[in-house]
Amino acid sequence: MLHVIVKISQSDRGITMKRVLLILFVFFVTVLPTMADETCLTCHQESAFVHRCRNIAVSPTTLMESVHAKFACVDCHYKGHEDYPHQKFDSRISCGECHKEALAQYQNSSHYLALRAGNVEAPDCTSCHSQHQVLDPQEAFHGQNGIKACRQCHNDPDKNIRAGLKPALVKGFEHSYHGQMYNLGHDGEEFATCISCHGSHAILGRDNPDATIYQNNLVETCSQCHTDVNTNFSGYLNHYSLDNNESAVLDKLTHFMELLFRGTMIVFGLHTLLWFMRTMVTTGCKATSAAYQSENVIIRFRLQERMMHLIMVLSFLTLAATGLPLKFSNSPFSEWIYKNLIGFDVAAQIHRIAGVVLLVLFIFYVLYLLIYRLIIRGERGMLWGVDSLMLQPKDVADFFRHIAYFLFLRSEPPKFDRWTYWERFDYFAVFWGMFVIGISGLVLLLPMQVTVFFPGWVINFAHIFHSEEALLATAFIFIVHFFNTHLRPGTFPIDDAIFTGRITVEQLQEERPLEYERLLQSGQLDLLRAEPLAHWQVVLLRIMGLSFVFIGLSLLVLIITSVFDLL
Structure with missing residues (x-):
């Protein structure tokens, strides 16, 4: 055949290289059934045909890595190769003949x-x-x-x-x-x-x-x-998404949680920003005196309150560290955390243990309030009044007075008593969040038991509530609460009162003048006086507190970067 081509080339100088290639191709496809794969690859691996028709390229490496490597090309492409161009792919191959x-x-x-x-x-x-x-x-x-x-x-x-x-x-x-x-x-x-x-x-x-x-x-x-x-469990909506219009109830819940998140963060985000700007203009970065720097200190938080707060902080940060990467599972940052720091199974177990601890703490605290303080000690003031953490009408007025002060519409901030409006809101938010996150977490932990009594979409309901409320709680704590308590000018880098249990009388008089006057007039101020902690104790407690703040701010970076990754 090649001899014929040479003779033709010598006799007909006008023949083109394209015709030579065409004749070669006809030769290859004519004798193809009796030849090895190298014959097919002459055209389909690297040739003028491949450069013009990329879709016909076949890599020998690809063939060798295939489970069909032991077969020849013609075992599958056993017809359709006799003519040029080849017939369509689906007319010359049938996987079903073997499978x-x-x-x-x-x-x-x-x-x-x-x-x-x-x-x-x-x-x-x-x-x-x-x-x-x-x-x-x-x-x-x-x-x-x-x-x-x-x-x-x-x-x-x-x-x-x-x-x-x-x-x-x-x-x-x-x-x-x-x-x-x-x-x-x-x-x-x-x-x-x-x-x-x-x-x-x-x-x-x-x-x-x-x-x-x-x-x-x-x-x-x-x-x-x-x-x-059970049958109810099988009703769980595996592909639920707001875009699918699959459940009006779940869609409304999703919209509600999104509105709650945006509304809360916008209102208190602006509140935080205005407070920061006003404080920087008026007082700068003046820090309050630490408890160990003064002999004039009083007890603000009792030991049991500090211990409960410590358990809550540890549980909350653990839940955030193991749960936020799951919330933002599409983020490369989250994937890195799970692959390099925590691990899938370990993270799940730690998250559940921390959740149970926090839920037990919540139940204990409710019983402590209702049985010990309200019934046994008869503290009626815990439900209403200056010592109560329940929201008061004065808090609404103080909020607007404070906003007016931030905007330079008032020369002085409102005077606060034992609890400020933002502390009472934080307290309410913690109660709401722990209840919602705790109940929804139990549903996700025990889906089979829950769906014995409720339909499967309740699992979706719990998942939305758990995920969105946890995001709101973490974002609020790491932005608003951290600023109000630790990062604002005057307390930066940390307010150690919740860790030491002590504040100075000067700090009380400056930040809570109504409480100071009330305690002074009633003679209770002297009863609250305490010995300051040793310097090393305060330093140790401050390091612990700063560690918590650092972890929280690191998780805030995770939230922010993950949100940008999703945009």
Whole structure:
């Protein structure tokens, strides 16, 4: 054949190189069935044809890494190579000739039915398995790879809508606990992937009685991983997202929590900013005197109050450190924390232990207030009055007076008693937050037990409440509470009263003049006087307090960077 080509070239000087290549190609495809893969790669690896038609390029490395490496090209492409150009791909290859069972399942699936109905976007075998780099299914669809395979199509809202599906399928999955763990980089099989629930080849719509996600089959599907599954639990909305318009109740809850977050942070964020600006203008960075620098100190917080606050701080920071990365699971920062500092299983266990500790503390404190202080000691003032942490009408007036002072509409700030309006609001927020986060956390911890009595969407309800309220609590504490208590000019870098239990009389007179006058007139001021702590004790307690502030501000950086990552 080559001899003929040479003779033709010598006799016909006008023949072009293109014709020579064409003749060579005809030769290769004519004798292809009896030749090795190198024959195919002559054109399909690196040639003038590949440069003009990139989609025909095949890498030998790709072929060698495939599970089909032991087969020759013509074992699959056994027809259609005789002519040039080759016939269309789907007319010269059929995966089903070897994979008959998989083909039978696929031909009963929603994917195949959509393809037969004319939807060119519906997947065939190569859409998921690729053409030449066909990997072992245990590798190709294990963990992250399985999610990536489905994400190729179902991460596109427009494509989902054209297929008659919910627009935010992948987004909804990523909002679930399973999806969050995979977002954080988990690559095992401890958490469900798309294939875990929907299957692989026989993927059917939820209205099909044979589907794994058909209502009557959900208990069996969920039982693959969960024990003691009940019918209500199977009603959990695995793909819930605000974009899917799937549940009016959950949509309203999501909108409410978003409004609560934005409203709270805008109001108190502006409050913090105005306070900072006014203080810098009037007093600068003058710090209050520390308790160990003066002999004139009084007790502000008793030992049991300081211990409860310490337990709450430790539990809260632990919950924030293990929970915020899960909340912002799409953030690279979060993935780094889980992979390098905490670990998936350890983080989950620590989070649950800290949650139980905080919930026990909350229950103990409520009983302490109601039984010990209210009933046994008869402290009626804890419910109303100057010693009460319940919000008072004066607090509303003080708030607006303080805003007026920030805006230079008043020359003096309002006079405060034992508790200020922001401290009472913090107290109320802690009660609300611990109740909501605690109850929702129990639902997420015990879903099987809860769904014996409640429908499955209650788990979604608890997840939204838990996640959004925890974000509000952490953002409020690390921004507003930290500034009001520790970071504002006058107390920076830390107000150690909650750790030492002591403040100076001068500090009391300056910051809480109404309480100072009341205690002085009643003679109780002298009763509250105490010995100052040793210098080393105060330093140690301040280091502890500053450590808490540093951890909180570091987590605030996580929140801010994660929000920007999502924009």
